[in-house]
Amino acid sequence: MTRITSVSLRRVLDSRGNPTVEADVLTESGGFGRAAAPSGASTGEYEAVERPPAEAIAAAREHAVPRLEGAYAGDQRAVDAALRAADGTEDFSAIGANSAVAISMAAAKAAADVIGAPLYQHLGGAFRGENFPIPLGNVIGGGEHAADATHIQEFLAAPTGAPSVSEAVFANAAVHDAVAEILADRGVPAAKGDEGAWAPSIDDAEAFEVMATATERVEEDVGFTVRFGLDMAGAELYDADAEAYVYGDRTRSPDDQVAYVAELVTEYDLAYVEDPLDEDDYDRFAELTDRVGDRTLICGDDLFVTNVDRLRTGIETGAGNSILIKPNQIGTLSDAVDAVELAVRNGYDPVISHRSGETEDTTIAHLAVATDAPYIKTGTVGGERTAKLNELIRIAEDAV
């Protein structure tokens, strides 16, 4: 039986060395699930609220745990509804989205354990596990994720022609390596940012050159198409007082920003552009999608925050053709799956995503396979990133 007998919560480390919430869920038949909340740095204004872990844990112990004991872990919607009822707010500001998402994911794992199925199968059903997402891997980065690096937050390898998920994962690692070689040839030292991407002190124009060379080099080696894409984190670049996007000394008006991104898509044949504009600018998202959406993904992260209401506004206005899915942005797996399903019904490609602060938790790898998502964004190197990538390789081999 999947009745929950206990939920324990603790503080553990995330990849930045900050505390985060980990949850253990036990069921009466001995089913066990453990999951930990990730944490963003370039968080969207409309995300569910992450509370300081000690407070989130205390609040969840008081309000959520008593409601969950006795609930069925296998009934994910009931678990997530109990979390919402225990919280009582729209944005999880009472128990914290970090406590909520850790418990939600741990309950799913406990239920999978009871039936002896891999998590993706418990979440997605018996017929999932045939298709795999293309991994988008951050190989150069700056913005909020590294000081003195590029203004654009993420340059992502996109191995769109890879014949298997394993080959895709290794192609991204090869691009990461090629970038290091190219930077070394140019005499540019580079440490790594929060997500394991190189964080060289170069301008965006040089980063585009380096990416184009690195992806071409790897493409020749592996023999399939390797493109690249961006997370511009537009809300971080946008200065509302100046009504302009600020790239160091250079600024661009919102209209110039649309033109700039459209040019980049054409010049570099970009496969993917996330948050090219501010998180409130549905209209310019729509304009850009109209201009280049037939050739590339225009993905809303801070724009949609995995929230079906915001996605509905996007659908009505034609803003974007893709949505980033981060379970901790909305607080539960049910809410995240609702966003995926609404997206797919309306022709938006879901991209399941990590956060810049991560743990060894592999739930998002399973969620991507369970929902048949065409893309996953989960870094390239570093233990907390490879945890997800290696899990995808294992799922493809039926080795989970």
Ligand SMILES: O=C(O)[C@@H](CO)OP(=O)(O)O
């Ligand atoms: O902006 C993003 O897409 C994410 C992950 O790459 O960063 P953060 O978790 O800091 O919001």
Ligand SMILES: [Mg+2]
């Ligand atoms: Mg983003």
